[in-house]
């Protein structure tokens with residue numbers, strides 16, 4: 001089982017960049033609209049989260065969650081995070097946080113003034129852990145800090161179908177669910193913060209468990225992207241922002257392509 005997972009992870013890692021290169025943006029628009037539409041028509045609802053950096057993290061990401069009853073098909077694309085931790089691929093624990101305000105914290109949440117919003121300090125904004133987005137096994141809050149089942153490395157594609165508990169489902173539907181990816185590069189923190197222990201796992205440094213990416217989960221507006229996704233008018237950074245979203249969406253479509261490869265691979269290995 002473990003061997004299969006490692007193999008498929010490699011397949012995903014290889015397949016996604018190739019799919020991204022081969023995928024014209026127009027094809028992305030059409031396929032994204034089609035997949036969103038088919039998810040809706042099958043009785044499910046598609047939710048998306050754009051993952052933005054917190055706490056000096058430089059990364060970004062997109063997560064798509066197709067919810068049908070309590071079953072969630074999750075596809076995620078993350079890049080630009082801290083790559084290594086103690087000479088090994090950096091484990092990035094990640095969760096669906098629930099029952100907070102349904103938002104990501106601002107720097108005002110840094111109540112102890114060390115320049116880092118710890119997981120606890122961000123709690124009022126995004127709430128407690130509802131579901132752990134692990135690569136295998138337990139997805140309950142109990143697995144929340146298990147670095148052995150966290151996705152790892154600075155860039156990864158994550159794809160898993162899991163059953164959510166009722167609290168998480170209710171929170172998603174109420175617009176109170178937030179995706180949080182944890183794990184910072186310690187060298188980007190202040191000397192004070194670098195010397196602090198994690199608020200979640202005291203044996204780890206603060207950087208290891210602090211939030212790196214955050215995004216509220218909202219009903220997908222993907223069907224609207226092909227018509228008006230790239231804003232060519234206006235000044236400032238709005239156009240750049242939209243193009244960034246568009247590119248991130250293309251990465252997600254590539255991740256979905258990777259998931260197809262993954263399914264084929266599992267079939268072959270059975």
Ligand SMILES: [Cu+2]
Nearest residue numbers: 094095129180
């Ligand atoms: Cu979390």
